[in-house]
Amino acid sequence: xxxxxxxxxxxxxxxxxxxxxxxxxxxxxxxxxxxxxxxxxxxxxxxxxxxxxxxxxxxxxxxxxxxxxxxxxxxxxxxxxxxxxxxxxxxxxxxxxxxxxxxxxxxxxxxxxxxxxxxxxxxxxxxxxxxxxxxxxxxxxxxxxxxxxxxxxxxxxxxxxxxxxxxxxxxxxxxxxxxxxxxxxxxxxxxxxxxxxxxxxxxxxxxxxxxxxxxxxxxxx
Amino acid sequence: xxxxxxxxxxxxxxxxxxxxxxxxxxxxxxxxxxxxxxxxxxxxxxxxxxxxxxxxxxxxxxxxxxxxxxxxxxxxxxxxxxxxxxxxxxxxxxxxxxxxxxxxxxxxxxxxxxxxxxxxxxxxxxxxxxxxxxxxxxxxxxxxxxxxxxxxxxxxxxxxxxxxxxxxxxxxxxxxxxxxxxxxxxxxxxxxxxxxxxxxxxxxxxxxxxxxxxxxxxxxxxxxxxxxxxxxxxxxxxxxxxxxxxxxxxxxxxxxxxxxxxxxxxxxxxxxxxxxxxxxxxxxxxxxxxxxxxxxxxxxxxxxxxxxxxxxxxxxxxxxxxxxxxxxxxxxxxxxxxxxxxxxxxxxxxxxxxxxxxxxxxxxxxxxxxxxxxxxxxxxxxxxxxxxxxxxxxxxxxxxxxxxxxxxxxxxxxxxxxxxxxxxxxxxxxxxxxxxxxxxxxxxxxxxxxxxxxxxxxxxxxxxxxxxxxxxxxxxxxxxxxxxxxxxxxxxxxxxxxxxxxxxxxxxxxxxxxxxxxxxxxxxxxxxxxxxxxxxxxxxxxxxxxxxxxxxxxxxxxxxxxxxxxxxxxxxxxxxxxxxxxxxxxxxxxxxxxxxxx
Numbered sequence: 001x002x003x004x005x006x007x008x009x010x011x012x013x014x015x016x017x018x019x020x021x022x023x024x025x026x027x028x029x030x031x032x033x034x035x036x037x038x039x040x041x042x043x044x045x046x047x048x049x050x051x052x053x054x055x056x057x058x059x060x061x062x063x064x065x066x067x068x069x070x071x072x073x074x075x076x077x078x079x080x081x082x083x084x085x086x087x088x089x090x091x092x093x094x095x096x097x098x099x100x101x102x103x104x105x106x107x108x109x110x111x112x113x114x115x116x117x118x119x120x121x122x123x124x125x126x127x128x129x130x131x132x133x134x135x136x137x138x139x140x141x142x143x144x145x146x147x148x149x150x151x152x153x154x155x156x157x158x159x160x161x162x163x164x165x166x167x168x169x170x171x172x173x174x175x176x177x178x179x180x181x182x183x184x185x186x187x188x189x190x191x192x193x194x195x196x197x198x199x200x201x202x203x204x205x206x207x208x209x210x211x212x213x214x215x216x217x218x219x220x221x
Numbered sequence: 222x223x224x225x226x227x228x229x230x231x232x233x234x235x236x237x238x239x240x241x242x243x244x245x246x247x248x249x250x251x252x253x254x255x256x257x258x259x260x261x262x263x264x265x266x267x268x269x270x271x272x273x274x275x276x277x278x279x280x281x282x283x284x285x286x287x288x289x290x291x292x293x294x295x296x297x298x299x300x301x302x303x304x305x306x307x308x309x310x311x312x313x314x315x316x317x318x319x320x321x322x323x324x325x326x327x328x329x330x331x332x333x334x335x336x337x338x339x340x341x342x343x344x345x346x347x348x349x350x351x352x353x354x355x356x357x358x359x360x361x362x363x364x365x366x367x368x369x370x371x372x373x374x375x376x377x378x379x380x381x382x383x384x385x386x387x388x389x390x391x392x393x394x395x396x397x398x399x400x401x402x403x404x405x406x407x408x409x410x411x412x413x414x415x416x417x418x419x420x421x422x423x424x425x426x427x428x429x430x431x432x433x434x435x436x437x438x439x440x441x442x443x444x445x446x447x448x449x450x451x452x453x454x455x456x457x458x459x460x461x462x463x464x465x466x467x468x469x470x471x472x473x474x475x476x477x478x479x480x481x482x483x484x485x486x487x488x489x490x491x492x493x494x495x496x497x498x499x500x501x502x503x504x505x506x507x508x509x510x511x512x513x514x515x516x517x518x519x520x521x522x523x524x525x526x527x528x529x530x531x532x533x534x535x536x537x538x539x540x541x542x543x544x545x546x547x548x549x550x551x552x553x554x555x556x557x558x559x560x561x562x563x564x565x566x567x568x569x570x571x572x573x574x575x576x577x578x579x580x581x582x583x584x585x586x587x588x589x590x591x592x593x594x595x596x597x598x599x600x601x602x603x604x605x606x607x608x609x610x611x612x613x614x615x616x617x618x619x620x621x622x623x624x625x626x627x628x629x630x631x632x633x634x635x636x637x638x639x640x641x642x643x644x645x646x647x648x649x650x651x652x653x654x655x656x657x658x659x660x661x662x663x664x665x666x667x668x669x670x671x672x673x674x675x676x677x678x679x680x681x682x683x684x685x686x687x688x689x690x691x692x693x694x695x696x697x698x699x700x701x702x703x704x705x706x707x708x709x710x711x712x713x714x715x716x717x718x719x720x721x722x723x724x725x726x727x728x729x730x731x732x733x734x735x736x737x738x739x740x741x742x743x744x745x746x747x748x749x750x751x752x753x754x755x756x757x758x759x760x761x762x763x764x765x766x767x768x769x770x771x772x773x774x775x776x777x778x779x780x781x782x783x784x785x786x787x788x789x790x791x792x793x794x795x796x797x798x799x800x801x802x803x804x805x806x807x808x809x810x811x812x813x814x815x816x817x818x819x
Contacts (some may be wrong), residue, residue, distance in 0.1 A: 012607050020616035025622065082608045104606035105646050108617040179710065180665070212670035214709045216678040 004049030004119055008032040009065065010041040010081060011057050020221045024106045036060030037067075043072050050118055052102070054081040054088055063089070066096040077118045079130075081106075087148045095194065099129050101152060105212040114179060131161040138170050142220055147177050165191035165198040166221050172204055173218040184208055226397060229519040233393075236385045244378070247598040248373040249305050256300035257364035257479060260316065261357055263293035264323075269355045271327055274334055275345060286327065293320065300363065306370040312363045314354060323352045348706030354720055393578070414442045436765045483582045484560065487567075490534055490575035492517045504560065504581055506550055517579075523549055526562060526579065533577045540564055548588075550582060558586045576780035600653045609649065614643045663712060665792045669816035672737040672744050678709070679716030680735060683724060691729035694720070698746075704815035705744050707793055712746075712813065715786040719748040719809045722782065726807075727752035741793070743812040751806040755799060786811075 006028050007018050016032040018140070023030045031046075033039050036057050055062035066078060069117075080093045080101040090101045092196075098113050121128045134157035141150035147200050151174045157167035172187030191201035199221040207217060266289035273282030280659045297317060304310050334341040341354055417434050425433040432453055436446045485499035488494055492510050496519075502509045505520050512520045518527050526549065532540040550557040567574040616638045624632055676698040685747040687694040716735070724735040729748045736747040753761060766784040790797040790811045801807035 012611070014611035015607060015614075018611050021618055022614060062357065083603050095290055105613050105642075107651070108621065109613075126607040144383065181317065211673055212668055212709045213666075214674070214678050214713065216713065 002120075003027060005031055005046060006030040006048070007039065007042055007048040007076070008116065009051060009052040009057065009062075010034060012054075015054070015081075019107075019111065019115060022111045025108075026112055026116070034058075035183070036062070036065040039065055040068055040091060040177045043076060048076045048116060050077050050079060051162060052079045052081060053098070054083075054114075055093060063093060063096060065089040066093060066098060068098060077122055079114060079118060090152050093156045094152060095159050099135050099156075101149075103148065114154065129160075131157050131164060131167070134160065135166055135170070138167070139220065140174075141168070147174055150174055151178075152183050163194060165195040165201055169182055169195065169201045169204065169219075172201070172208075173220055176204075176218055181208060181213070224524055228395075232389050236382060236389060244375075245370050247374050248376075249303050250367045250374065250491040252303045253300055253309065253367040254364050254580050255369065256296040256303065257360045257367060259296040260300065261360045261364070263289040263296065264320075264353060264356050264360065266348075267293065267323075267327070271330060271345060271349060272352075274331060275338075275342060279334075290324070306366055307371075309366055311547075313364060316363065318358045319352055319356045319359060320440060323356055326352055335468060335607075344780075348738065359597070370609060375655075377595060400636070410438070411442075413444060414438065421449060421453070425453060425456065428460075430460045447704065457558055483580050486521065486579040487518065487582075488579070490516050490529060492534070493519060495576065496504060499580065504558075521579070522527040522749065526564070529562070529564045533564045534575070536672075537566045537568075539566065548584070557585065559588050572744075587612055598652055602649045605645070605649050607643060609645055612638075612647070616642055648781075654781070654785065665708045665789075667706045667708055670707055670709045671704050672702045672746060672813070673698050673700045675705075675707070675709060675712050675716060676735050676737060676746075677777065678713045679720060682717050683720040686721065687724050687733060690724055690727075692724050692727050693732045694724075694735070695732070696735045702737055702739055706816045707813050708789075711789045712793070715789050715811065716746065716748070718782045718786050722754065723748050723750035723807070726750065728819050739815075741813075742815050744815065745812055747808050747810045748809045749806065754803040754805055754807050756803055760799055760801060764797065 003018065006023055008016050008023075009028050009080045010016050010019070010032070011034045012032070016034065020030045020032055025059055028102055031042060031048075034057075039051070039053070042048070053065060054077050057065070058067075066073075069076070069078075078093075078098040079101075081104065082090050082101060085103045086104070087101075090098075090103075093101070093149055100118055100201065102111060102114060121133065134153045136152035138150045138157065141147070141153060154167045154171040154174060157164075158171065161167075168187045168191035172184045172191065175181070175184035175187060183206065188201045188205040188208060191198055192205060195201075198221075200219040203219045207214070266285055270282045270289060272283030273279075273285055275282075290604050297320065298311070299701060300313050301317070325343070330341050330344050330349060333344055400556055414434070414437065421432040421434045430453065434446045434449050434453075436443055436450070440710060455626060478498045479497065481498060483627075484499050484504045485496070485498045486494060487496035493514050497509065497512055499509070503511065505512070507520050517530060521527070529540040547562055549560040549562050552558075561584045563580040563582070565578045565580065567576045569577060616635065620635055620639060624635065627635065676696050680694060694741060718734065720733060727733055732751050734747075734749040736749060748803045764783050766781055766786045787797050790813075793813055793816065795812040796810070797811035799807060799809055
């Protein structure tokens with residue numbers, strides 16, 4: 001098999017065009033469609049390593065496309081494009097099987113990085129997208145102050161394994177950043193419940209419930 | 222009156238005594254009667270004496286004669302001395318005359334007896350007996366005369382006395398009546414003006430300024446009445462003037478209250494409604510007449526407003542209402558109508574009037590506009606992302622692949638594009654933040670916190686940036702500053718934002734200071750730098766959205782940091798301002814209320 005093929009699904013012509021140009025530049029062949037139905041048709045015709053899918057589409061929306069393509073997701077990894085400032089829809093898409101996402105406005109380097117990463121992980125087989133992977137991504141995003149990205153990755157990690165405290169702890173910290181203190185405390189509590197010996201959650205809980213309250217000093221783990 | 226009655230009694234007593242005096246006069250009649258009686262007796266004894274002489278009892282007869290003669294003359298003398306009745310004199314004189322003749326006859330008889338008994342008897346029979354009878358009858362006449370006189374006099378006296386008593390009683394009664402009437406009239410005459418004055422004063426005291434006291438008589442009472450009328454007149458004048466003024470003022474304020482487009486509800490200290498304007502009746506859909514005097518909760522069914530009014534009445538201060546309490550939603554057919562609530566304790570220059578005013582401003586449209594604006598900003602920020610992405614991607618690609626083929630100037634132009642795209646991206650993100658804040662999603666959770674704590678948090682975060690820029694950062698916030706009521710995260714955000722700005726605009730080697738001091742009921746936090754300062758023309762707009770200092774190097778800020786800071790400080794009920802002199806640095810100051818003062 002030749003180079004991995006990419007399917008771009010976006011109703012905006014210029015986005016399709018620029019995405020294609022960026023991928024071309026790194027030697028990836030891409031097909032671009034502008035509708036959900038068309039995307040499903042393409043998926044049926046060919047094998048794509050990656051589908052870059054805009055959540056907002058005319059007619060069938062991105063989430064519906066995801067649901068319809070559920071059985072193909074082991075071979076085609078989905079990267080979501082979202083134009084919204086909020087990431088709740090992305091979290092939903094990740095739960096439906098998307099592995100990563102691009103938030104508008106994005107840059108060529110971001111596209112290349114994420115696509116490259118997804119392709120690299122895919123090499124490892126269908127189960128290569130692990131809890132640790134996402135935890136790692138979340139940590140990196142936090143370091144770059146990309147809190148909404150971290151938020152999505154932490155959610156994805158929890159979706160993969162709900163019995164580990166780290167992702168809950170990180171999510172708690174992210175809720176604090178978003179000024180949702182109650183949610184934060186809840187997540188710290190869950191993390192501590194899962195593992196009483198997990199120190200970061202304990203520390204965060206003490207700080208978040210203390211007075212005066214300050215979110216300076218979140219322990220990410 | 223008592224005196225009059227006393228006089229009357231005295232008069233009656235005197236009259237009775239007068240009656241008794243008339244009895245004394247009668248006494249004399251009685252004397253005459255007695256004299257007549259005795260004379261009759263004596264003349265009869267004399268006659269008996271004569272008869273005894275005739276019967277030869279000479280001794281006894283003479284003795285009898287002498288005794289009775291002496292008695293008779295004695296009584297006759299008395300009768301003569303006591304002539305009281307008209308005609309009595311004649312009768313007494315007749316008695317005297319007849320008796321003198323009788324005595325002569327008796328003397329003759331005594332002489333005759335000695336010589337001729339028969340002749341004597343005949344003499345007795347012919348002369349003495351008739352004379353005797355005449356005397357006796359005359360005496361009886363005297364007696365009768367005096368009897369009658371006595372009777373008449375007594376009857377007349379009694380009659381007169383009776384009449385007198387009657388008259389006196391009548392006159393006395395009349396006098397009493399007249400006296401009483403007079404005294405009553407007299408007392409009335411004196412006391413009436415005083416009573417009238419008294420009544421007039423009470424009327425005046427009750428606020429009836431139209432009272433007028435009739436002026437009569439003279440002297441002090443007249444002067445008093447006139448002075449009083451004068452005073453009442455003046456009072457009335459002043460009162461009317463005041464009333465007119467007050468009425469005018471009242472009408473004016475009522476007109477104002479009515480015409481105000483906000484709903485106004487006035488309550489007294491018991492939270493009973495004393496006034497409400499048409500707008501308020503429309504809001505609560507009540508009848509204005511019905512609502513007056515009712516408890517405010519019966520009309521305004523809102524617990525937080527009730528609590529707010531209660532607090533305002535108790536403290537005399539406008540209550541602190543949270544953003545949520547500040548808005549009263551009233552369900553209407555086409556969705557909720559929103560009213561901004563303001564509660565004001567009533568005050569006058571003289572002090573606090575017990576009561577409070579509830580002001581309801583219709584902010585439905587404003588809120589709707591705000592919502593539309595936020596929605597627009599949010600939509601715009603979403604919609605801008607797609608073209609921004611395309612442009613960014615294109616520029617990025619060009620910079621990677623085509624840069625080598627371009628001239629320096631063209632590369633520079635491409636650089637401008639890249640820079641501006643990045644700026645647009647930040648702007649879009651900040652816009653979204655701002656729209657979230659303005660949509661009321663800026664949640665503030667206040668708690669007591671020391672300014673030192675806040676300063677430490679902020680300086681810790683900014684220290685690496687300052688060190689990297691070669692700027693000295695000093696924190697001079699005393700540890701012992703009292704706690705303020707703040708949302709620590711938001712205030713730390715503001716401090717970081719101000720410090721970051723200061724670090725950003727201060728050249729390397731500069732100095733940024735974070736200061737804190739207590740001023741009255743607040744703590745002032747200051748961020749001071751010795752950078753280039755803010756141009757005067759910018760100072761007034763510095764807290765507006767999208768205002769950035771155009772100073773050489775791109776700052777990377779969106780121009781929203783200060784606008785958001787201002788929103789946050791406002792939500793804390795504080796103030797934020799800038800003092801800056803170009804070339805000599807800037808000082809940003811904001812205030813936070815002390816925690817103890819709630």
